[in-house]
Amino acid sequence: MRPALLSLTLFLSACGAEIGDDCQSSVDCSPEGDRICDLAQSGGYCTVKNCGPDDCPDDALCVQFGSEPRFERRYCMAKCESSGDCRGGGYDCVDPADNDSLIIDESRSGRYCVDTTPE
Numbered sequence: 797m798r799p800a801l802l803s804l805t806l807f808l809s810a811c812g813a814e815i816g817d818d819c820q821s822s823v824d825c826s827p828e829g830d831r832i833c834d835l836a837q838s839g840g841y842c843t844v845k846n847c848g849p850d851d852c853p854d855d856a857l858c859v860q861f862g863s864e865p866r867f868e869r870r871y872c873m874a875k876c877e878s879s880g881d882c883r884g885g886g887y888d889c890v891d892p893a894d895n896d897s898l899i900i901d902e903s904r905s906g907r908y909c910v911d912t913t914p915e
Contacts (some may be wrong), residue, residue, distance in 0.1 A: 815856035816874025816883060816909050817842045834871065837911040838886055844872040850901050857906050860898045870900065873908035886913035 813825045818840050819833035825842035834841040844851070847858035852872035862868040876882055876889035889907045892899050899906055 813842045814874070815842055815844070815853055815872045816887075818883065818885075838913050839911075841911070846870055847872045848900070852901070857908050858900050859892065859908055860900050861896070863898075873910065876907050876909045879909075882909035886911050888912045 812827075813819065813831070815831070817825070819825050819842050820835075820840055822829070822832045824840070825831035825833050831842050831844055834843050834845075844856075847870050849858060852858050855875055856872040857875055858870055859873045860868050860870045874882065879888040882889055887909050890910055890912065891907050895910065898904075899908075
């Protein structure tokens with residue numbers, strides 16, 4: 797019984813949500829608590845808050861929003877090359893320069909998926 801339970805646990809943990817997936821609560825993103833659900837974005841957005849350079853998973857970039865040291869916010873955002881790489885439903889692939897943001901990973905380049913639905 798124990799080997800079967802261990803196998804099931806490993807299988808389920810490998811099927812976790814990815815950065816940029818929709819969510820309703822942080823548990824939808826990670827039962828371990830290493831990812832949160834950003835409900836400020838339409839349909840929720842699985843992310844990691846307060847990331848540092850190159851801290852995000854391979855399919856994501858660490859993006860800084862805002863430039864004032866006390867008010868900046870950093871989140872892991874899903875990488876993309878075009879809007880077709882994003883989940884749809886108002887999410888588009890944007891260039892950081894067009895969204896008043898900055899990629900803080902070592903490469904400092906790339907684009908990311910974000911909700912562009914007008915408020």
